[in-house]
């Protein structure tokens with residue numbers, strides 16, 4: 001394998017406009033080179049913050065309410081008081097997209113940390129001045145090779161933890177568990193890490209949720225140890241609504257290796273096929289179930305965007 005064969009689930013087509021985007025930082029929309037936060041920021045110092053990835057379609061943030069539910073639940077759980085609500089966040093995102101002339105094919109990373117600290121130590125009370133808010137919105141179209149070639153996964157030693165250590169449902173700035181898994185996968189010559197749960201069942205990947213298709217049934221993990229992905233839930237709901245058998249269950253690598261299809265889900269790439277796991281090709285390369293789900297998901301995004309447009313006049 002050469003470096004040019006390598007890709008990650010977040011590979012976007014190169015776009016020079018991203019060198020000159022404007023970024024929202026704490027109330028101001030500034031050129032990329034001027035977008036900076038303090039070295040005392042809790043996000044930089046400790047990974048103490050939460051983020052959301054969202055995509056812009058036709059001027060609307062797809063599944064905005066679902067993303068805000070997850071974000072505000074996470075912030076509440078770690079006692080970050082934002083002092084603003086989802087509609088204020090929407091305005092920040094809309095203003096930043098407008099400043100960049102974007103109405104679609106754009107991806108946002110919204111980041112909220114506990115904020116700048118008075119001293120370089122851990123205690124949350126040292127973040128005296130309230131949260132830091134940053135929104136980076138880039139022009140973004142996933143590369144075609146993700147759909148054509150698919151992703152190669154390697155099962156990695158790093159596992160998803162139990163919820164009483166660092167619950168995988170926190171979309172926290174600290175992604176060290178996932179970064180270690182990604183490094184291990186790369187060192188094994190793969191694109192992304194397939195992570196098991198503490199009992200050895202297949203759980204998720206370091207950056208996306210994971211599904212397999214066996215004999216016409218769609219399987220994913222119970223959800224106990226993975227990110228509560230918005231796309232994951234939409235895929236489950238779509239299967240249920242369209243008579244595609246779907247199960248959230250424990251299963252092992254044995255069943256993953258023998259699957260007819262496997263795919264990843266996430267806001268960036270929607271559904272991305274998995275070509276191989278641990279060097280074993282998955283199925284024949286035909287992916288009829290994933291293709292059907294992908295088409296249904298595309299329709300669902302369009303419906304959601306149309307509903308948001310109608311609701312906002």
Ligand SMILES: Cc1ncc(COP(=O)(O)O)c(C=O)c1O
Nearest residue numbers: 207208209227229230231266267
């Ligand atoms: C570890 C992990 N899994 C899955 C996802 C996908 O979640 P979503 O479908 O909400 O983008 C993310 C994205 O934030 C993630 O970080």
